[in-house]
Amino acid sequence: MNRIDKLFSRKQSDILSIYFTGGFPHRDSTVDIIKALADxxxxxxxxxxxxxxxxxxxxxxxxxxxxxxxxxMNLHLLLDQVEEARRTVTEIPMVLMGYLNPMMQYGIEPLFKRCKEAGIDALIIPDLPFHEYMRDIRELCRKYDLPMIMLITPETSDERIKLIDENCDGFIYMVSAAATTGTRDSFGEAQLDYFRHVNSLDLSHKRLIGFGISNPSTLGEAFTYASGAIIGSLFIKCLGRTSSPAEAVSLLKSTIGIA
Structure with a gap:
């Protein structure tokens, strides 16, 4: 069973996923950041x-x-660092998130093979068109047991959301607004209506809400309307403001109000 499936089987709600950019703030920060997040x-x-x-x-x-x-930092080095981190961080799911261009330069099937070797559990490629996933990628996902996590936004049609639910594994990444990543103080009523509407579709996969989660209020709303939350920009800020990954994780947790 994929580590993501194992996580969802033992924890049904309040799931917290944290994003960081490999190579930031230093080229060799990756292993220490992964260990600090696990700890x-x-x-x-x-x-x-x-x-x-x-x-x-x-x-x-x-x-x-x-x-x-x-x-x-580059994709080859980053996967080597992930593989090193996997020697001690064995159970936590790790998702590789990146854009299509570097992955195509690496080679799509060689990338899947290397991700599996390194201990990656799924991929997110925001600029991968769904029809290209269906045509070229879906069978590789099944061959290597590496789900492709698809993003949905308030602009995504119900038909497309259901197609994603039927043809992708792992979880569905619910983008909170049709905008770029970044911290926000609160979600508006239109965003909450969007969360409620997606919940009404009776999808088979769990949803995690990302983009804009930066305080106890937005985290609480993500936990209320989905199985969990994804935080990126806030953690990147914490890494830039502290002297160690462990301090950054502590600052993140205090900022969003979790023990």
């Missing part, structure tokens, strides 16, 4: 592949990508 009781980890044009990301993650690339 801090985080449920799932999203490892970001830095890219020069991260179109779905706001200024905080964009800047972290710029710094990571300047530090010499």
């Amino acid at each position: 801090g009781g985080i449920d799932m980890i999203e490892v970001g592949v830095p890219f020069s044009d991260p179109m779905a990301d706001g200024p905080v993650i964009q800047e972290s990508s710029t710094i990571a690339l300047r530090n010499g």
Whole structure:
């Protein structure tokens, strides 16, 4: 059973997934960040592949990508670091999140093979069109037991949401708004209506809400309307403000109000 399925089988709600950009703040930070997140009781980890044009990301993650690339991070090195972290962090699901261009340069099937070897449990490619996933990628996901996590937004049609639910595994990434990543003080009524509507579709896969979760209020709403939350920009800020990954995890947890 995939580590994501194992997580969902033992924990039904209040799941917390944390994103960080590989190579930020330093090229060799990856292993220490993964260990600190594991020690801090985080449920799932999203490892970001830095890219020069991260179109779905706001200024905080964009800047972290710029710094990571300047530090010499690349996909080959990042997967080596994940594999090193897996020697001690054995149970927590890890998702590789990145844009299509670096992954195509690596080679899609070689990437799947290497991800499996390194201990990655799923992939998120925000700019992968769904029809290309269906045509070219879905069978690789099944061959290597590496689900492709698809994003939905308030603009995604019910028909497309149901197609994703029927043809993808892992979980569904609910983007809170049709905007880039970044912290927000609260979710508006339109966003809450969107969360409620998706819940009314009776989907078979769990949903995690991401984009904009930065305080106890937005975290609580994500936990109320989905199985969990994904936090990225806030944690990147914490990494930039502290002297160690462990301190960054502590600052993150105190900011969002969890023990």
